Amino acid sequence: xxxxxxxxKLFQTSRIISGAMLFGVLVxxxxxxxxxxxxxxxxxxxxxxxxxxxxxxYGLALMALVAIRVLRKALLKSSPGDDKKILVxxxxxxxxxxxxxxxxPAILGLVLFLMGGHxxxxxxxxxxxxxxxxxxFPKIDHWEAxxxxxxxxxxxxxx
Numbered sequence: 001x002x003x004x005x006x007x008x009k010l011f012q013t014s015r016i017i018s019g020a021m022l023f024g025v026l027v028x029x030x031x032x033x034x035x036x037x038x039x040x041x042x043x044x045x046x047x048x049x050x051x052x053x054x055x056x057x058y059g060l061a062l063m064a065l066v067a068i069r070v071l072r073k074a075l076l077k078s079s080p081g082d083d084k085k086i087l088v089x090x091x092x093x094x095x096x097x098x099x100x101x102x103x104x105p106a107i108l109g110l111v112l113f114l115m116g117g118h119x120x121x122x123x124x125x126x127x128x129x130x131x132x133x134x135x136x137f138p139k140i141d142h143w144e145a146x147x148x149x150x151x152x153x154x155x156x157x158x159x
Contacts (some may be wrong), residue, residue, distance in 0.1 A: 001101075002085055007088040014095050014138045021099050022133050025106045025126065032113050045118045050116030055110050057121070061105035068101045068132070078150040089151050095138055102132040103130055 036042050044050060075094035078087055109125030112118045 004084070007084065008093050010088055011138060011140060011143055014092050017096060018099055018133070018137055021103060022130075025103060025129055025133070028106055029108045029123075029126060031129050032110070032119055035113075036119055042113075042119070043115070044113070044115050046115045047117060050112070050118065053112055053116060054118055054121045057105075057108040057125065060108055061125055064101050065106040065132065070137070071101065072098055076146070076150075082150070084147065084151065087147055088142050091143055091146065095136070099133065102136060104130055105129045105132070 002107035072094050075097060076090055078090070082090070105125040106129035109129075112125070113122040
């Protein structure tokens, strides 16, 4: 099954949005490196109060992964009356929401760096974000398979 032209355009738009968001996350690394070099050594703006934050932020990053799984399942649930157009739009919305949630660990890492100068923790959280973004990058064969499955069974994505 190949996506019709209009739906293929939505897929391509999703890929462009994904690329832009991925680029935005990489800009965080540039910000961190510029600040580290300009304010060597960068201790953060609230360093004394950040001792427990890395553990809390790692937990929040894992919660973002759980939220991705739960929300994708809810957003991709199809109804019996859904046609191809509605299903593809659900896929686009689910993808954009997923990518926003994928960005949370990198944002947390940036906050952690700015507050306490924790650049290693920033890179761990950035790597986690990049891993999530690679895993959830839109792939045409996944979209077609989900669409085919949803059209035949009336069920959404099960993952």
